Amino acid sequence: MLASPTARPAPPAGIGSTLRRLWPLLRPHRRRLAAGGVCILVFVLCWPLLAWLAGRLIPAIGAGNVVVTLQTILAALAVFVVQKAAQFGQDTLLAAPALHVSQALRHELFARLQRLDFNALEKLSAGDLTYRLTEDADRVGEVIYKTIQDTTPSALQLLAVLGYMVWLDGTLALATLLLAPVVALLVSGFGARVMGAAERSQQQVSELASLLGEAIAGLPLVRAFAAEPWLQERFDREIALHRRARYRTLRLLALQHPVVGLLEAAGILAVLLIGAWRIQSGDLNSQGFSSYVAALLMLIDPIAHLTTNFNEFQQGQASLQRLRAIELEPVETPDRADAPPLGPVKGALVLEDVSFAYSPGQPVLHRVDLRVHPGEVVALVGPSGAGKSTLFSLLLRFNACQQGRVLLDGHDLADLRSRDLRRAVALVPQQSSIFSGSVAEAIAFGREASPEAIREAARIANADGFVQNLPQGYASRIEERGSNFSGGQLQRLAIARAVLGNPAVLLLDEATSALDAEAEEAVQSGLEAAMAGRTVLVIAHRLATVQNADRIVVLEAGRIVEEGSHNQLMAQAGRYRDLCERQFIHLES
Numbered sequence: 001m002l003a004s005p006t007a008r009p010a011p012p013a014g015i016g017s018t019l020r021r022l023w024p025l026l027r028p029h030r031r032r033l034a035a036g037g038v039c040i041l042v043f044v045l046c047w048p049l050l051a052w053l054a055g056r057l058i059p060a061i062g063a064g065n066v067v068v069t070l071q072t073i074l075a076a077l078a079v080f081v082v083q084k085a086a087q088f089g090q091d092t093l094l095a096a097p098a099l100h101v102s103q104a105l106r107h108e109l110f111a112r113l114q115r116l117d118f119n120a121l122e123k124l125s126a127g128d129l130t131y132r133l134t135e136d137a138d139r140v141g142e143v144i145y146k147t148i149q150d151t152t153p154s155a156l157q158l159l160a161v162l163g164y165m166v167w168l169d170g171t172l173a174l175a176t177l178l179l180a181p182v183v184a185l186l187v188s189g190f191g192a193r194v195m196g197a198a199e200r201s202q203q204q205v206s207e208l209a210s211l212l213g214e215a216i217a218g219l220p221l222v223r224a225f226a227a228e229p230w231l232q233e234r235f236d237r238e239i240a241l242h243r244r245a246r247y248r249t250l251r252l253l254a255l256q257h258p259v260v261g262l263l264e265a266a267g268i269l270a271v272l273l274i275g276a277w278r279i280q281s282g283d284l285n286s287q288g289f290s291s292y293v294a295a296l297l298m299l300i301d302p303i304a305h306l307t308t309n310f311n312e313f314q315q316g317q318a319s320l321q322r323l324r325a326i327e328l329e330p331v332e333t334p335d336r337a338d339a340p341p342l343g344p345v346k347g348a349l350v351l352e353d354v355s356f357a358y359s360p361g362q363p364v365l366h367r368v369d370l371r372v373h374p375g376e377v378v379a380l381v382g383p384s385g386a387g388k389s390t391l392f393s394l395l396l397r398f399n400a401c402q403q404g405r406v407l408l409d410g411h412d413l414a415d416l417r418s419r420d421l422r423r424a425v426a427l428v429p430q431q432s433s434i435f436s437g438s439v440a441e442a443i444a445f446g447r448e449a450s451p452e453a454i455r456e457a458a459r460i461a462n463a464d465g466f467v468q469n470l471p472q473g474y475a476s477r478i479e480e481r482g483s484n485f486s487g488g489q490l491q492r493l494a495i496a497r498a499v500l501g502n503p504a505v506l507l508l509d510e511a512t513s514a515l516d517a518e519a520e521e522a523v524q525s526g527l528e529a530a531m532a533g534r535t536v537l538v539i540a541h542r543l544a545t546v547q548n549a550d551r552i553v554v555l556e557a558g559r560i561v562e563e564g565s566h567n568q569l570m571a572q573a574g575r576y577r578d579l580c581e582r583q584f585i586h587l588e589s
């Protein structure tokens with residue numbers, strides 16, 4: 001029952017490919033980015049200026065020179081005001097593009113999800129996908145924001161301050177710089193390990209989300225089977241795995257901060273020693289050295305930011321990779337560029353020598369030939385796994401047959417625009433999944449429809465009566481999974497949704513769930529009205545539909561084994577009669 005597979009992993013992405021992936025999303029915001037860039041520049045250039053002022057200030061304080069001290073403090077204050085204003089500009093100007101990018105990323109991914117190949121989609125877990133589109137997308141957005149608004153200024157600050165230090169005293173700067181590669185190596189080494197650990201921990205959360213998705217949907221069933229301890233144990237196992245994976249990441253991060261911090265402290269102490277030697281040998285004066293130390297202290301902040309951001313960048317890359325994995329899943333075959341629009345449809349369906357397999361070498365439909373005339377009602381019956389739902393999936397072009405052709409009014413379905421096809425062929429699924437929202441929205445389901453058209457569809461489906469009796473009529477809210485409506489009411493809404501666009505063909509997957517006699521009668525009367533004047537293919541479970549159908553087609557192991565009216569097939573004493581006797585014997589008698 002639980003946890004379907006997660007999307008396959010994408011190959012590892014480097015920083016370059018990450019930026020290449022994100023740049024098209026950033027491009028529309030280049031003006032704001034440029035303005036933000038100017039603010040960053042002002043912000044960054046203020047640092048060497050402040051270091052220079054510190055060089056003047058510290059000796060002036062030491063000499064008790066109040067005038068110079070006051071002048072320098074006022075100048076520093078002015079620089080701080082400019083710098084903080086630039087920082088505000090940079091943060092506000094760059095926040096919008098960063099947020100837009102994460103929104104665009106989510107939009108693209110959701111659009112991709114809507115186009116995914118049905119088989120690929122069915123194999124993916126809803127919980128895992130939800131996690132990717134929420135948490136992973138959020139993390140990527142956060143990294144984009146940080147990279148633009150924090151990492152870039154920090155890196156530039158580092159460069160500007162280092163440049164100033166080299167200008168002050170090359171030898172001292174060289175000694176300082178010798179430490180930098182050691183720090184950089186350690187940081188990047190840690191980064192790679194943090195990324196690996198983060199990926200494992202995110203994968204674990206995904207699996208947790210898959211389990212939760214299934215658990216929440218199946219909670220009534222779990223309770224009915226008293227399987228709570230089993231599910232709890234399974235959940236506990238997942239959260240323990242998650243805790244362990246998360247702990248590994250946190251331990252790495254915990255180790256990284258003191259190691260980098262220690263290196264920095266040792267570096268500063270070494271610089272102080274070398275500074276004393278430079279002053280002694282007369283190569284540097286105390287003002288220059290004060291300035292140098294101030295600049296050195298100004299390096300700590302950007303290094304700390306860069307280290308943290310680098311880790312977050314690595315974690316963000318793990319998330320981006322998980323998002324990219326969705327992009328690698330196959331999508332539905334797009335419509336042919338020259339697909340002609342489908343005019344008015346009569347509803348003639350033809351399956352010509354159709355064979356289909358989900359996996360190579362395991363055919364589910366074998367050389368099926370079927371002709372359904374406009375307005376005809378054909379019931380599909382057959383044992384479980386015979387291929388009835390698969391046949392429906394071909395008629396909606398959720399799947400394409402590997403051999404033969406499926407035609408609607410003489411047009412090969414492969415040549416039609418999927419949107420046209422799905423407007424002409426409407427589905428009433430077995431489980432009437434209705435989206436939350438108002439009743440009118442649930443019937444319209446994204447299509448332009450006047451209130452009258454919606455009401456008319458509901459009237460046909462025998463739903464208008466009960467909807468009118470709701471306190472807010474068609475504006476009444478349907479909760480998630482239709483929990484505030486009865487099974488029969490939801491089925492009638494699903495019928496209304498199907499007939500709204502006046503489709504020529506109706507595919508009915510009759511609900512097998514037991515409705516009470518009254519609800520069943522209400523649904524049945526809705527169905528009969530909906531079927532009038534349309535070609536109907538029905539996966540039949542109700543005896544009434546089977547008996548009233550113009551033709552009954554018996555499918556077995558992917559082949560049509562019998563065809564005819566109820567009476568003809570009963571007279572034949574073949575598979576159909578056998579099925580009837582087994583399934584409906586009490587009704588027959």
Ligand SMILES: Nc1ncnc2c1ncn2[C@@H]1O[C@H](COP(=O)(O)OP(=O)(O)OP(=O)(O)O)[C@@H](O)[C@H]1O
Binds near residue numbers: 386
């Ligand atoms: N997405 C899929 N991937 C692989 N195999 C599938 C998939 N869907 C269905 N099958 C297989 O194809 C065969 C036909 O399944 P199908 O759902 O079409 O049968 P059915 O007649 O509708 O059964 P039921 O009455 O139980 O719904 C079964 O063996 C099933 O296991």
